[in-house]
Structure formats: C-alpha cells, structure tokens
Amino acid sequence: MxxxxxxxxxxxxxxxxxxxxxxxxxxxxxxxxxxxxxxxxxxxxxxxxxxxxxxxxxxxxxxIDIFNPDIFPFLSYFKNSLVVSLTASGLAVLIAIFGAYALSRLKFMGRTTINASFYTVYMFSGILLVVPLFKIISGLGLYNTKTALIITMIVQTLPTAIFMLKSYFDTIPEDLEEAASIDGLNRIQIIFKIIIPLSLSGIISVFVYSFMVAWNDYLFASIFLSDSLNFTLPIGLNTLFSTPDYVWGRMMAASLITALPVVIMYSISDYFIKGGATEGGVKG
Known part of the structure; x- marks a missing residue:
C-alpha cells in the first residue's frame, strides 16, 4: 500500500x-x-x-527582400558582425587562457587582489566604460573601424572569460603538471599539451559566451561606428526601422536570421562538450 x-x-x-x-x-x-x-x-x-x-x-x-542590397545590405552587415565576433572571441579566449592559468597556478604579489577584483566587474554597467573607451579609441585613431569594436568587445568579455577559465583550471590536478614538468615540458608546453586539452569544454563555453556578447552588442557599435559600411547587424536592423523599406515581416525575417548564428554556436558547443571531443584530454 x-x-x-x-x-x-x-x-x-x-x-x-x-x-x-x-x-x-x-x-x-x-x-x-x-x-x-x-x-x-x-x-x-x-x-x-x-x-x-x-x-x-x-x-x-x-x-528574399532582406538579401536584396538595394533594400537591406544584410550580407554586408552579417560579414562585419562575423568578423568582429569571431576575432574578438578568439583573442579574448587566447588572452584569458594565459591570464587564467597565471592566476590559477602562479604565485605572485597581488594575485588575491586581482582575483577579488573580478567580482567587482559585475557591479558596473557597460555604459560606464563608454567615455574612457571613446577617448582611448579616438586617441589611437581607430574611431569608425571594426578594430575599435573588436578591442571594445575584448575589454567587455575578458574579465568574465578569465574568471570562468580560472575556476575551470583550478579543478585540474597539479600532479599532472608536475609529471609533465618532470618529462621536460615547460610552462607553455604544459598549457597547450595538458591544460587546454583537459579544459576544452570550458574554453568552448567561454568562446560561445564571448561570441554571443559581441554578436548582440548594440551600445558600443552605435557609439564607435558611424559609417554604414562598418555597421554590424544590430545597428543595421535599427537603421532599417528608419527607412521607407521598413515593414514588420521584413524586420521579423531579418531578426530571425540574425539570431541563427548564436543558436548554431550553442548547438556546436553542446556537441563538443557532450561528445567525444573532450574525451581524449581526459583519457590522456
């Protein structure tokens, strides 16, 4: 019963x-x-x-209309977004790997303070970075270039990327590195042959996060880009609202296709994280 x-x-x-x-x-x-x-x-x-x-x-x-350059230069905006997002994400992940490893493994003065400072990033909005970043970008002569947006996206995503990867590196036993060091590997070789293979799922997650932030960014793109030739998709979609070619159906079609890369990125990352891509590092 x-x-x-x-x-x-x-x-x-x-x-x-x-x-x-x-x-x-x-x-x-x-x-x-x-x-x-x-x-x-x-x-x-x-x-x-x-x-x-x-x-x-x-x-x-x-x-069909959104792929017509006379109505909406979707492919041009798509290419700009892809270049900015992939470049910024790749560089952010590369820098974050070395930064996170240093904070996780190396002993140096100020390490505890730096670790604690990552929590303060979440306390402030990105809007607070607009003025200082604008002064830096203008001073470097990079205003209205994709390079300016790439640098900005790296600045936006790097603290979180380092924080996430450091937490992941902390879970890797140091005994593996000691054994590799005895075999003659230096720090750089240990990172590429031991740490990265064992951390692929975390690295992919950080890359997807950085890509999503860069792909969806509107605030910084609207400030640092003024030439329509450099516009990314979020800015391009906004300009479509102000043209005679604006209709609801066209806006919805453009918005759906704009969201596809993020969905694809999540699907690919899910495949690699759950599939056999990470097994080789664990078994080795």
Missing part, C-alpha cells in the same frame, strides 16, 4: 514537473513563434487590425 502511494506521488510530481516545464517553454518561445509567423505573412496581414496566429497566405518575399 505504501509502495503504491509512493509511486502515485512520484507520478504526480513527474506530471507536475513536465507540465510546468512545457508551460515555461511555451511562454518563453511564444514571442519567437510570433516572429516566425509574422515573417511569412504579407505586409497587409502583418499590420491587420484582425490579427491571425498563422498566415492566411504564406510568403517568402520578406526573406
């Missing part, structure tokens, strides 16, 4: 859990569903006073 009651309670908890999960997912994904449906609606139906959940007549016109 007690066992039957226990199974019944467990079944109720399971049903309640999945019901709540489905409800949460529905609420979270509903705006994206509306965006998707709107992107397939005609211009008239998208702004109709009698809204419909699904398009009465499906159309791919908006997706």
């Amino acid at each position: 007690a066992m039957a009651r226990s199974k019944k309670n467990q079944a109720i908890k399971t049903v309640g859990f999945y019901t709540g999960l489905i409800g949460l997912l529905t609420i979270s994904l509903f705006p994206f569903f509306i965006m998707l449906m709107t992107s397939f609606k005609s211009t008239e139906e998208a702004v109709s006073t009698s809204p419909t959940l699904f398009p009465k007549e499906w159309t791919f016109k908006h997706f």
Whole structure:
C-alpha cells in the first residue's frame, strides 16, 4: 500500500514537473513563434487590425527582400558582425587562457587582489566604460573601424572569460603538471599539451559566451561606428526601422536570421562538450 502511494506521488510530481516545464517553454518561445509567423505573412496581414496566429497566405518575399542590397545590405552587415565576433572571441579566449592559468597556478604579489577584483566587474554597467573607451579609441585613431569594436568587445568579455577559465583550471590536478614538468615540458608546453586539452569544454563555453556578447552588442557599435559600411547587424536592423523599406515581416525575417548564428554556436558547443571531443584530454 505504501509502495503504491509512493509511486502515485512520484507520478504526480513527474506530471507536475513536465507540465510546468512545457508551460515555461511555451511562454518563453511564444514571442519567437510570433516572429516566425509574422515573417511569412504579407505586409497587409502583418499590420491587420484582425490579427491571425498563422498566415492566411504564406510568403517568402520578406526573406528574399532582406538579401536584396538595394533594400537591406544584410550580407554586408552579417560579414562585419562575423568578423568582429569571431576575432574578438578568439583573442579574448587566447588572452584569458594565459591570464587564467597565471592566476590559477602562479604565485605572485597581488594575485588575491586581482582575483577579488573580478567580482567587482559585475557591479558596473557597460555604459560606464563608454567615455574612457571613446577617448582611448579616438586617441589611437581607430574611431569608425571594426578594430575599435573588436578591442571594445575584448575589454567587455575578458574579465568574465578569465574568471570562468580560472575556476575551470583550478579543478585540474597539479600532479599532472608536475609529471609533465618532470618529462621536460615547460610552462607553455604544459598549457597547450595538458591544460587546454583537459579544459576544452570550458574554453568552448567561454568562446560561445564571448561570441554571443559581441554578436548582440548594440551600445558600443552605435557609439564607435558611424559609417554604414562598418555597421554590424544590430545597428543595421535599427537603421532599417528608419527607412521607407521598413515593414514588420521584413524586420521579423531579418531578426530571425540574425539570431541563427548564436543558436548554431550553442548547438556546436553542446556537441563538443557532450561528445567525444573532450574525451581524449581526459583519457590522456
């Protein structure tokens, strides 16, 4: 009797859990569903006073229009965003690996203070960095260049990247490095042959985080870029609002495609973290 009651309670908890999960997912994904449906609606139906959940007549016109350079230079903005995001993420991860290793393994004066200072980063908004960064970028003659945005994104993501990787490096036994040192490896070789292979999942997570921040950035791109040839996608989408070519369906189509790289990055990182890409380092 007690066992039957226990199974019944467990079944109720399971049903309640999945019901709540489905409800949460529905609420979270509903705006994206509306965006998707709107992107397939005609211009008239998208702004109709009698809204419909699904398009009465499906159309791919908006997706075709955003790839028309005369309407919206999507590919140009996409290339700029990709260059900035990949370069900034790659450099941030590379610098963070060495910085995190130094804070995790080396003993030097001020290490505790530096470690504690990373927590203060979360106390301030990125808007506070605008003025000093603008003065630095202008002084270097880099205003209105993709290089300025890359430097800014590195500054934005590096503290968190170092903090995340240091926490990951702290979990790696130092005995492995001592054994490698006895075998004749120096610090640099230990980092590339021991630390990085064992930390691939953490490194990939940091890269995805940095990529997401750089890809979605609007604040710094709107300040440091003034030439439309250098615009990234968030700025390009904003300019589309101010043009005669602005329609809801076109905006939704452009927004959905803009979000795809981040979704793809998360999918790839999930594959490498859960798949066999990290097994070689653990077994070695």
